[in-house]
Amino acid sequence: KKLPAPAQxxxxxxxxxxxxxxxxxxxxxxxxxxxxxxxxxMLVHASxxxxxxxxxxxxFSEHIKEIRATLDYAxxxxxxxELKPFAKAFSRQLExxxxxxxxxxxxxxxxxxxxxxxxxxxxxxVEETIQSLTVQVVNGDPAPDxxxxxxxxxxxxxxxxxxxxxGGNKLSRGxxxxxxxxxxxxxxxxxxx
Numbered sequence: 001k002k003l004p005a006p007a008q009x010x011x012x013x014x015x016x017x018x019x020x021x022x023x024x025x026x027x028x029x030x031x032x033x034x035x036x037x038x039x040x041x042m043l044v045h046a047s048x049x050x051x052x053x054x055x056x057x058x059x060f061s062e063h064i065k066e067i068r069a070t071l072d073y074a075x076x077x078x079x080x081x082e083l084k085p086f087a088k089a090f091s092r093q094l095e096x097x098x099x100x101x102x103x104x105x106x107x108x109x110x111x112x113x114x115x116x117x118x119x120x121x122x123x124x125x126v127e128e129t130i131q132s133l134t135v136q137v138v139n140g141d142p143a144p145d146x147x148x149x150x151x152x153x154x155x156x157x158x159x160x161x162x163x164x165x166x167g168g169n170k171l172s173r174g175x176x177x178x179x180x181x182x183x184x185x186x187x188x189x190x191x192x193x
Contacts, residue, residue, distance in 0.1 A: 012085035034158035061150035
């Protein structure tokens with residue numbers, strides 16, 4: 001009924017990755033806006049069932065709304081507890097980035113591996129990313145019901161456009177997902193896939 005813990009962890013890592021992309025853009029002197037936002041994407045392909053896509057999208061949306069509510073209205077320890085997964089994801093990023101950089105140094109054309117020095121420095125962008133999150137279903141349904149899906153809040157500035165794409169084969173075959181940072185692909189796959 002709720003978003004499973006591994007998916008919650010992936011979402012937290014995606015939010016941190018999107019916030020880091022935004023931080024790097026700002027560090028380079030770019031001025032993201034509604035016309036030129038910093039885009040980040042997450043792909044979720046857990047089933048070929050259109051009905052399942054809707055349910056998964058609702059789970060992600062409900063979880064995002066819970067995070068937003070806690071950050072908007074809670075204080076003290078409750079707010080600190082809500083931010084722990086993001087702080088842990090950032091800590092893992094600090095640990096793994098030098099290893100990935102060393103492994104990819106010979107093949108990467110883009111060499112910006114910079115990171116904020118502390119989670120506190122990234123926190124305002126994490127919060128803005130959470131407010132800007134959108135859940136989007138892409139499948140063969142010509143008129144999906146999008147009323148229950150998370151979209152940007154009124155607090156979102158429009159500078160960032162983090163999107164969680166949920167769907168089936170339309171996402172995994174030939175559709176370009178802009179600035180893909182995270183993927184969840186858990187359905188059984190045969191050799192044709």
